Amino acid sequence: MALDGGPEQAGHPAVRLRGVTKRFGAVLANDDVDLDIPQGAIHGIIGENGAGKSTLASIIYGLYAPDRGSMEIDGEAAPVRSPADAIARGVGMVHQHFMLVPTFTVLENIMLGMEGGFLLGQGEADIRARLASLSRQHGLEVDPDALVDDLPVGLRQRVEILRALFRGARILILDEPTGVLTPDETDQLFTILRGIRDAGGTVVLITHKLREVMAVCGTVSVMRHGRMVGRRETAETNTAELAELMVGRTVGQAERPAQSVVGTPVLRGAGLTWRSPGGTLRLREVGLELRAGEILAVAGVSGNGQSELLDLLSGLSGVQEGHVEFAGRRIDAAHPATPAEMRALGLAHVPEDRQRRGLVLPFEARENAVLGRPEKAGPGPWTSAAAMQAHAEPLFARFDIRPPDPKLPAAGFSGGNQQKIVLAREFDTVPAVLLLGQPTRGVDIGTVETIHAEVLALKERGSAILLVSTELDEILALADRIMVMNGGRVAGTVPAAGATARQLGLMMTGAGDGAAA
Amino acid sequence: MTALPRWLDIGVLPVVNLALAFLAAAVVVALVGEDPLEVFGVLLQGAFAPGALGYTLYYATNFVFTGLAAALAFQARLFNIGAEGQAMLGGLGIAFVCLSFEAVLPGPLVVILAIAAAALFGAAWAVVPGWLQAYRGSHIVITTIMFNFLASGLMVWLLSGPIMRPGQGSPQTRLFGEAVQLPALHDLARGLGFEAARSPLNLSFLFALLACAAVWVLIWRTKFGYALRAIGHSEEAARYAGIPVRRAVVVAMALSGALAGCMALNEILGVQHKLVLNFSAGYGFTGIAVALMGRNHPAGILAASLLFGALFQGGAELNFEFETITHELALVIQGLVILFSGALAYMFTPWLARLLLSRSAARA
Numbered sequence: 052m053a054l055d056g057g058p059e060q061a062g063h064p065a066v067r068l069r070g071v072t073k074r075f076g077a078v079l080a081n082d083d084v085d086l087d088i089p090q091g092a093i094h095g096i097i098g099e100n101g102a103g104k105s106t107l108a109s110i111i112y113g114l115y116a117p118d119r120g121s122m123e124i125d126g127e128a129a130p131v132r133s134p135a136d137a138i139a140r141g142v143g144m145v146h147q148h149f150m151l152v153p154t155f156t157v158l159e160n161i162m163l164g165m166e167g168g169f170l171l172g173q174g175e176a177d178i179r180a181r182l183a184s185l186s187r188q189h190g191l192e193v194d195p196d197a198l199v200d201d202l203p204v205g206l207r208q209r210v211e212i213l214r215a216l217f218r219g220a221r222i223l224i225l226d227e228p229t230g231v232l233t234p235d236e237t238d239q240l241f242t243i244l245r246g247i248r249d250a251g252g253t254v255v256l257i258t259h260k261l262r263e264v265m266a267v268c269g270t271v272s273v274m275r276h277g278r279m280v281g282r283r284e285t286a287e288t289n290t291a292e293l294a295e296l297m298v299g300r301t302v303g304q305a306e307r308p309a310q311s312v313v314g315t316p317v318l319r320g321a322g323l324t325w326r327s328p329g330g331t332l333r334l335r336e337v338g339l340e341l342r343a344g345e346i347l348a349v350a351g352v353s354g355n356g357q358s359e360l361l362d363l364l365s366g367l368s369g370v371q372e373g374h375v376e377f378a379g380r381r382i383d384a385a386h387p388a389t390p391a392e393m394r395a396l397g398l399a400h401v402p403e404d405r406q407r408r409g410l411v412l413p414f415e416a417r418e419n420a421v422l423g424r425p426e427k428a429g430p431g432p433w434t435s436a437a438a439m440q441a442h443a444e445p446l447f448a449r450f451d452i453r454p455p456d457p458k459l460p461a462a463g464f465s466g467g468n469q470q471k472i473v474l475a476r477e478f479d480t481v482p483a484v485l486l487l488g489q490p491t492r493g494v495d496i497g498t499v500e501t502i503h504a505e506v507l508a509l510k511e512r513g514s515a516i517l518l519v520s521t522e523l524d525e526i527l528a529l530a531d532r533i534m535v536m537n538g539g540r541v542a543g544t545v546p547a548a549g550a551t552a553r554q555l556g557l558m559m560t561g562a563g564d565g566a567a568a
Numbered sequence: 569m570t571a572l573p574r575w576l577d578i579g580v581l582p583v584v585n586l587a588l589a590f591l592a593a594a595v596v597v598a599l600v601g602e603d604p605l606e607v608f609g610v611l612l613q614g615a616f617a618p619g620a621l622g623y624t625l626y627y628a629t630n631f632v633f634t635g636l637a638a639a640l641a642f643q644a645r646l647f648n649i650g651a652e653g654q655a656m657l658g659g660l661g662i663a664f665v666c667l668s669f670e671a672v673l674p675g676p677l678v679v680i681l682a683i684a685a686a687a688l689f690g691a692a693w694a695v696v697p698g699w700l701q702a703y704r705g706s707h708i709v710i711t712t713i714m715f716n717f718l719a720s721g722l723m724v725w726l727l728s729g730p731i732m733r734p735g736q737g738s739p740q741t742r743l744f745g746e747a748v749q750l751p752a753l754h755d756l757a758r759g760l761g762f763e764a765a766r767s768p769l770n771l772s773f774l775f776a777l778l779a780c781a782a783v784w785v786l787i788w789r790t791k792f793g794y795a796l797r798a799i800g801h802s803e804e805a806a807r808y809a810g811i812p813v814r815r816a817v818v819v820a821m822a823l824s825g826a827l828a829g830c831m832a833l834n835e836i837l838g839v840q841h842k843l844v845l846n847f848s849a850g851y852g853f854t855g856i857a858v859a860l861m862g863r864n865h866p867a868g869i870l871a872a873s874l875l876f877g878a879l880f881q882g883g884a885e886l887n888f889e890f891e892t893i894t895h896e897l898a899l900v901i902q903g904l905v906i907l908f909s910g911a912l913a914y915m916f917t918p919w920l921a922r923l924l925l926s927r928s929a930a931r932a
Contacts, residue, residue: 365808390807402808407804408804409805411798411805412801412802418794423810428791433789434788
């Protein structure tokens with residue numbers, strides 16, 4: 052069986068790395084990293100985006116070969132040259148993006164690669180029996196005949212964990228496993244991880260969420276700029292110290308101003324129902340009101356209609372039922388508005404997916420700074436490099452975008468700086484309405500501060516802001532009112548003052564009562 | 569794919585590909601029993617000797633137009649495989665104008681109208697697949713290929729019937745009058761007091777150079793070009809930016825078709841002075857390889873066009889000089905160049921990157 056057969060060589064850490072170095076071109080992703088992961092424990096690896104956590108995990112799992120350094124698994128020097136080697140040594144990994152075939156059942160996904168023979172029948176029966184006992188043992192209940200496509204995200208993750216355990220994993224690496232989970236699902240995941248630990252397994256949890264590390268890990272390693280900068284027992288540290296280690300300086304919270312006087316309604320949506328081209332109902336009777344100088348946050352597990360709402364309000368997809376009132380215009384199925392028209396009416400939009408939508412990555416940063424703003428690109432029908440440079444330079448200065456060279460292609464900037472390019476562009480003229488999709492996703496902690504301060508400044512200057520975020524901390528830090536979405540519906544709208552993560556979490560899963568506010 | 573710095577992608581890679589193509593060609597030549605060095609000497613001489621240069625540039629003119637057509641569409645990630653048919657239609661437009669108006673309007677005016685007609689007919693033939701792609705989701709590769717067959721059929725029907733030269737059995741129109749022909753460059757040169765060898769090279773070569781400049785300005789100096797490039801890199805981002813993607817796709821195809829149609833200026837208005845069957849002779853397809861080799865940049869396309877022009881002209885020369893090298897073998901050499909610098913253009917990218925970049929990284 053997976054966990055109880057492992058060698059119990061006392062004193063040997065489950066994984067030991069010495070001097071591991073990995074370089075990608077000019078980037079030193081891992082710089083002389085030493086790491087000891089104790090047996091039978093939950094060990095956290097934390098760090099900002101780009102600190103080298105995922106690279107390190109990929110090295111342990113055999114996806115990358117280190118340039119230098121050595122690795123021992125269970126006290127044995129182990130050349131792990133491929134994931135197959137890693138699996139053979141008892142290392143399993145659950146990736147951030149699930150590696151499941153959505154049109155296969157749970158059972159089919161688990162037997163993928165170990166079908167056992169030409170005909171499926173016998174192998175399937177064996178695997179079904181072993182799967183049932185494994186599920187019971189770890190409290191990982193999943194219907195083996197359910198189609199993966201029909202499962203909620205939390206269950207898909209269980210399938211991934213089951214698959215790793217099924218292949219004999221005694222050391223389980225999870226890369227940012229909670230990004231897609233509700234608070235409730237996160238708690239369930241942690242229960243499962245504790246169960247694996249109690250059965251003698253080792254869990255490596257890679258995350259940037261400090262609260263989770265404090266909640267579930269016994270020990271934690273902190274990475275910064277590719278280096279290991281600290282190791283702590285969670286019982287002897289706190290989130291403030293860990294955050295400082297991660298960032299390399301003290302981190303403050305953006306000063307939250309007292310509730311400003313709420314202005315007049317700027318944008319109203321009512322009865323918005325929207326179906327995807329495939330006919331799936333994505334939004335049901337959504338109504339909302341954005342007011343000047345106010346931040347309305349949309350909370351919810353991703354995939355519950357938030358993205359569709361942003362597309363609808365920005366003009367990217369057409370209104371089908373219901374209507375939107377904005378700047379004296381009524382937009383409905385018979386009177387659509389294009390993204391260009393919405394922009395002209397005073398709408399700005401920071402899209403959720405900055406790499407595919409918010410930026411044209413091969414374009415120079417200054418070309419990206421005029422995306423959607425052709426009037427800034429040059430006179431008449433012409434584009435002018437000088438005009439674009441003149442437009443980009445103050446934006447770069449204001450948002451401290453690095454490197455401060457607008458001539459570089461957008462692809463050459465880090466995730467945080469790419470996001471700053473988008474924000475600088477959209478914040479440039481104080482927009483009447485700002486749609487803000489996942490403004491700090493994949494952005495390092497230091498930059499999050501700057502972004503939050505700019506958002507609050509924009510609100511002070513009278514913009515009506517719709518913030519869509521999957522980070523409850525962010526919503527609680529910024530919002531004046533919080534609208535929770537679940538299954539394409541508005542589950543409820545509550546004032547931010549007094550709202551708790553627990554209350555919102557219940558509403559996200561459809562269990563809470565939605566009081567109108 | 570490994571990303572190469574610009575100097576490698578534009579400067580080194582094409583040279584490496586070209587060298588390999590000639591290496592492979594040398595093997596073929598050696599196999600048929602000729603000395604490769606001697607053969608390439610004849611090839612070069614055949615392409616660039618004083619009397620031959622005009623022919624090389626005349627072939628290059630065709631490649632410039634069809635190469636630009638492919639490149640312009642490709643800026644918006646549209647594969648226009650239909651330059652062949654669009655060129656045929658361009659020729660039809662010229663014939664239509666010349667045959668209808670040469671008797672009633674002054675010559676220069678007819679020529680200007682004919683140029684406009686070549687562009688318009690070519691554009692119209694490309695707009696239909698463009699519209700179908702943008703508004704109905706029909707794949708542009710399929711539709712443009714289909715439209716080549718349609719154009720070909722249309723030409724056969726017209727040239728063997730309605731517009732065939734009266735009293736004759738070959739599929740061509742009657743000759744246009746002298747007043748409605750594009751002047752040959754050797755005639756123009758003589759007018760200016762130079763003596764130049766006779767060749768089919770005509771005024772449309774200058775038009776081709778102008779077209780290169782115009783396409784460069786359009787793509788890199790106008791907001792429309794910005795929109796096209798944005799669509800090409802990320803249609804999502806273009807839609808987000810409020811660019812009317814569908815309309816831009818149709819306009820891009822119209823411009824691409826117009827450029828392809830202009831190929832007929834060289835062949836029909838400049839050289840043949842009558843509409844003949846199959847005058848496009850594969851230039852439309854080779855234009856795709858030209859665009860690929862020229863990295864979709866007008867300067868690159870000009871250089872690639874000169875290379876292909878030289879191969880066409882020099883290849884014809886081989887035929888005369890060597891008994892064992894037939895026309896087909898000349899085609900093999902051309903094919904190898906297309907294969908290595910077109911279809912396999914990026915085959916050596918990873919090796920080059922490792923060879924040249926790891927060394928510079930070690931130095932850094």
